[in-house]
Amino acid sequence: MDLLTELTILVLAAFVGFEVISKVPNTLHTPLMSATNAIHGIVLLGGLLLIGEASGFLDELLLVIAIAFGTINIVGGFLVTDRMLEMFKRRD
Amino acid sequence: MYTASFFTDPDFIRVLYIFAFGCFIFGLHLLNHPRSARRGNIVAAVGMAIAVIATLLYDFVGDYLLILLGIAIGTVVGVPAARRVRMTAMPQMVALFNGVGGGAVALISFVEYREALHHAGGNPALDQLIPILLAAIIGSISFWGSNIAFGKLQEILPGRPISLPGQQLINGALLLTAVGSAIAIAAGTESQGLFLLILVSAAVLGNMFVMPIGGADMPVVISLLNAFTGLSAAAAGVALDNVALIVGGMLVGASGSILTKQMAEAMNRSIANIFAGGFGGVSVAPSADGEQKPVRSTDAADVAIQLAYASKVVVAPGYGMAVAQAQHTVRELADELEKRGIRVDFAIHPVAGRMPGHMNVLLAEADVPYDHLKEMDEINPEFAQTDVALVIGANDVTNPAARENEGSPIYGMPILDVDKAAQVIVLKRSMNTGFAGIDNPLFYNENTSLLFGDAKESVAAVLAQVKEL
Numbered sequence: 228m229d230l231l232t233e234l235t236i237l238v239l240a241a242f243v244g245f246e247v248i249s250k251v252p253n254t255l256h257t258p259l260m261s262a263t264n265a266i267h268g269i270v271l272l273g274g275l276l277l278i279g280e281a282s283g284f285l286d287e288l289l290l291v292i293a294i295a296f297g298t299i300n301i302v303g304g305f306l307v308t309d310r311m312l313e314m315f316k317r318r319d
Numbered sequence: 320m321y322t323a324s325f326f327t328d329p330d331f332i333r334v335l336y337i338f339a340f341g342c343f344i345f346g347l348h349l350l351n352h353p354r355s356a357r358r359g360n361i362v363a364a365v366g367m368a369i370a371v372i373a374t375l376l377y378d379f380v381g382d383y384l385l386i387l388l389g390i391a392i393g394t395v396v397g398v399p400a401a402r403r404v405r406m407t408a409m410p411q412m413v414a415l416f417n418g419v420g421g422g423a424v425a426l427i428s429f430v431e432y433r434e435a436l437h438h439a440g441g442n443p444a445l446d447q448l449i450p451i452l453l454a455a456i457i458g459s460i461s462f463w464g465s466n467i468a469f470g471k472l473q474e475i476l477p478g479r480p481i482s483l484p485g486q487q488l489i490n491g492a493l494l495l496t497a498v499g500s501a502i503a504i505a506a507g508t509e510s511q512g513l514f515l516l517i518l519v520s521a522a523v524l525g526n527m528f529v530m531p532i533g534g535a536d537m538p539v540v541i542s543l544l545n546a547f548t549g550l551s552a553a554a555a556g557v558a559l560d561n562v563a564l565i566v567g568g569m570l571v572g573a574s575g576s577i578l579t580k581q582m583a584e585a586m587n588r589s590i591a592n593i594f595a596g597g598f599g600g601v602s603v604a605p606s607a608d609g610e611q612k613p614v615r616s617t618d619a620a621d622v623a624i625q626l627a628y629a630s631k632v633v634v635a636p637g638y639g640m641a642v643a644q645a646q647h648t649v650r651e652l653a654d655e656l657e658k659r660g661i662r663v664d665f666a667i668h669p670v671a672g673r674m675p676g677h678m679n680v681l682l683a684e685a686d687v688p689y690d691h692l693k694e695m696d697e698i699n700p701e702f703a704q705t706d707v708a709l710v711i712g713a714n715d716v717t718n719p720a721a722r723e724n725e726g727s728p729i730y731g732m733p734i735l736d737v738d739k740a741a742q743v744i745v746l747k748r749s750m751n752t753g754f755a756g757i758d759n760p761l762f763y764n765e766n767t768s769l770l771f772g773d774a775k776e777s778v779a780a781v782l783a784q785v786k787e788l
Contacts, residue, residue: 230557233560233562233565234557236565236569240340240570243344243573244347244570244571244572244573245573245577247570248577249577255352255676255679256674256676257674257676258356258676259347259676260413260545260575260578260674262359262360263549263571263574265367267417267545267548267549268420269367269552270420270427270548270551270552270555270564272370272564273423273552273555273561274423275380276374276379276559277427277430277434278380278382279380279382280381280434281430282438286434287382287385290389290427291392293389293422293426294386295396297389297420298390298393299396300397300416300419301393301397302393302394303400303412303416304401304416305360307409309357310406311406311680311683312360313357314406314683
């Protein structure tokens with residue numbers, strides 16, 4: 228993919244991010260932060276893409292750590308958000 | 320085999336990516352309302368699963384054993400941490416999860432650079448190299464900054480601002496080192512040493528810029544670091560030509576920036592001002608004459624009577640409630656009062672606690688219905704008709720000096736106008752100043768009385784007294 232296509236996607240994604248978030252009420256700020264926090268765990272993909280062609284022990288070690296970090300970010304982030312949101316109930 | 324080639328076709332994988340970030344965007348959209356928020360989180364998580372599975376389909380992705388190892392380690396660490404963390408410790412947890420994300424970005428960018436040197440025998444092309452360098456700088460700042468934020472919130476490090484003389488100069492020099500080294504590499508220098516220098520100077524910078532920030536500003540910092548990690552992930556995505564990574568990272572980068580801006584606005588301060596060590600830089604002058612001013616202290620029985628004969632009570636909770644784990648007891652007290660026909664609302668300051676919405680989460684945990692949680696602008700006009708304002712472990716966000724005293728470091732910050740209520744009862748551990756270290760004139764007002772002690776024990780004592788009335 229060429230750089231300009233990537234930059235186009237980048238800019239559009241930024242505006243979608245602005246729009247979709249600016250309507251979130253204060254009440255949901257913590258879960259929101261926690262959920263977006265989990266989403267940037269997507270950097271895990273970077274580790275997956277590189278590890279197959281990694282040469283040498285050091286690179287493999289660093290990538291395993293990166294994959295573990297990314298997984299903690301994703302799994303922990305979504306779980307913690309779910310625990311928070313589970314508690315948002317209206318009293319009947 | 321036909322099927323195998325179909326599933327590993329890069330175009331098929333890209334279609335899956337489109338589903339994945341569609342899920343992210345739709346999930347974030349659902350997070351707009353408490354009713355649909357939980358579903359939103361699940362939708363986003365499904366998107367993430369699709370993105371990961373799709374990536375594993377690429378035929379050049381290999382070493383499944385190592386991948387499995389990494390994912391297993393991450394799951395073993397992440398799941399119990401997320402399950403066990405107490406609701407009050409949520410801000411630290413988010414800081415920590417954010418940090419590991421930034422760490423992953425930094426590591427990936429370093430390996431990518433090393434691989435390029437190894438395979439291509441030289442620096443990668445600029446359209447790849449520049450995003451790698453950006454990812455390295457931002458990822459490293461985010462990793463270390465988040466760790467410091469975690470340390471401060473967990474009280475491993477002192478929560479008070481710590482700063483060195485010439486802090487701004489040192490930070491400037493560190494930034495210059497990181498950016499300068501990056502430019503040198505981009506200009507053609509092939510050096511892993513220089514790349515490490517970038518990572519290390521950005522790491523020290525991450526430490527240095529969070530250290531001087533006091534607890535009151537911590538929500539803004541965590542939010543900003545969240546945006547940083549998102550941006551660095553997007554940069555890594557450009558370097559790796561991966562659309563899912565670009566979109567996912569940028570969504571977080573953009574939403575995190577908006578959130579950071581909203582929070583800074585709630586405190587009537589610019590983001591630049593906060594990171595120039597605003598709260599941290601100002602030393603607090605003791606009261607002009609330096610003498611002890613008198614405060615009125617009260618006991619649980621008195622408080623119970625005041626509450627039981629009120630018709631409208633507003634509770635203003637703060638970090639003290641979180642520390643004492645008092646939210647359930649507070650809810651019981653509110654229930655008891657409501658049974659007697661007293662209207663009880665909760666006044667939520669946007670930066671009460673240690674992160675945006677911190678109080679909402681705690682009170683939701685305690686089953687307080689969210690329509691009783693009032694935001695600052697909504698509740699402030701109501702204080703004039705309020706009989707009793709009950710301040711539980713909140714300090715700086717109720718400090719009238721922010722309205723009245725131009726010399727105060729928090730002058731201009733919007734506050735909860737609890738002092739306008741007929742009676743103010745402040746639950747406090749001791750006469751110590753708040754996290755920001757600023758004296759609060761509210762405590763010396765004539766209509767204010769203080770109930771000293773652990774918030775949970777105090778509320779429990781009041782509750783017991785109310786039940787006897």
